[in-house]
Amino acid sequence: MLNLLRSLLVLAAVIVPVAAAQAADPLPSWTDGPTKQAIETFVQKVTDQQGADYVPPAERIAVFDNDGNLWAEQPVYFQLLFAIDRVKALAPEHPEWKDKQPFKAALEGDMEALAASGKKGLLELLMVSHVGNTPEEFQESVTDWLATAKHPRFKRQYTDLVYQPMLELLAYLRENGFTTYIVSGGGIEFVRAWSQPVYGIPPSQVVGSSIKTEYKLVDGKPTLMRLPELNFIDDKEGKPVGINQHIGQRPLAAFGNSDGDLQMLEWTTAGDGPRFGLIVHHTDADREYAYDRDSHVGRLDKALDMAADKGWVVVDMKNDWNQVFPPEKQ
């Protein structure tokens, strides 16, 4: 009994500070107002066991787009910048790239010529820079790059350009029994390389675009090899398909920022009972970027028009967030 009492006192020491912390504002980077209120009201509603809108934890699935929703996506998707740097690193083994598009443009940092190569050119660049290795090797190349590469405007590591209010939102939902998933148009293995340390989201909770992978014995060693062939594009109509394939349940809440997230928002919020849809609207040119209908990256046009009718909450980044990125480490 003495041992038990001792254990209980240790437990008490743990429980009391936790209770105190929970009383604090879980979303301090969100300004007080209707947006923050809408999030909190929804969470209270579905977690209130006495309420009519109670949802058991097993059904509290929240899906988050990544680019422009959890981290920045300007001037172009960070994964494309990774691909360009990879092509530069691999160039000594490929002298022919100096005269061949889209590689020439990538090597010269000529973004206009790169854009002119179109989807086909970009895909070729992504393929060359992403395949012919195992998932482990590929992820290592991603983490190596992230450790040193810096954003051209902010001069910070890309994993520092995550949105502090969204990190708080992920934690707040998880504290309230939600399971948080990433549903990205970007590559599934690219995001998996850093989703756990940066977002607290394990590899199994990342859904994304993918290439085909082949299992074979290489010198007798069981090996998965990444092939230059598309498997699945997790964007637009692909997002509900990817969610169904991977999670097997319609989410309770969806968070996105572009027309690429329209179908995910639409499918999520068309479910029975309480549902929640949210769009991050990039309105802050000073602290981040301001873009929507005409952007070549993260275009937000149709989904913005539909938001009011569908009851989706639109975040005005400039006014709803009192902080955009986490503070710089001293």
Added chain:
Amino acid sequence: MLNLLRSLLVLAAVIVPVAAAQAADPLPSWTDGPTKQAIETFVQKVTDQQGADYVPPAERIAVFDNDGNLWAEQPVYFQLLFAIDRVKALAPEHPEWKDKQPFKAALEGDMEALAASGKKGLLELLMVSHVGNTPEEFQESVTDWLATAKHPRFKRQYTDLVYQPMLELLAYLRENGFTTYIVSGGGIEFVRAWSQPVYGIPPSQVVGSSIKTEYKLVDGKPTLMRLPELNFIDDKEGKPVGINQHIGQRPLAAFGNSDGDLQMLEWTTAGDGPRFGLIVHHTDADREYAYDRDSHVGRLDKALDMAADKGWVVVDMKNDWNQVFPPEKQ
């Protein structure tokens, strides 16, 4: 402080019985001997924080084949019996099936003619019986069938023909911080329809074969529609590929029973550090079935030959299990 003490006493009331229960044998349907010992030794090793082989919970991934490993698979895969019953139910809308194989064979219950239609015939049967509906509608048709269909020999519901020792193993692993996944050659949506109530495994932790799904608006309603087109075959070389795609980590332990699980076992146990592979060998014709190298369902040949060399534990169902199925409800 009084309230806190009261909470602690409530906690104590919860903790003490749990501690007592954990002292009991977590695998009562496994006979004492080297097989059971091997399982327990592995689990103790990877959960011992002071030991050299400690593995953190996030990496404790255990993958389980389904047919012949978690539930029975004789005289044929239960999903095929479902498909035959579905074809019978749909037959009034398809008078042409009476004279067309493989439907004629299915309607007449002529298993020999059905087998003679080959893989192509079986696939046609599966497609027709599984598509043209939403995932929710399809899963409802599965649960409706499971509620009434009976196994031809045991005269019990198919979900009663799960292996009691494997249910205990799933629970034992989860109690020890493992996440348990199904990795089935069967259809992912077929298994998801009942994996939570029967195995305690949620839809997101089921990996399986799949058909393509399309997202579209039907009368303005967001709808996922199951198409008559194969998407992925989660068998043999497909199992490591499916695991990598879905879970994104190499498992720590793999459990299977046929050559369809060979590559999953091989890839799992080739990982660094402690790994565990187990094969269920069907050796009990009295209580279940006895089959291996020559079986048309669940053939176990090459993997059985490899087991000793690879260090995979082979379960002798007849001697290692003192109970096969859960007791019949009174």
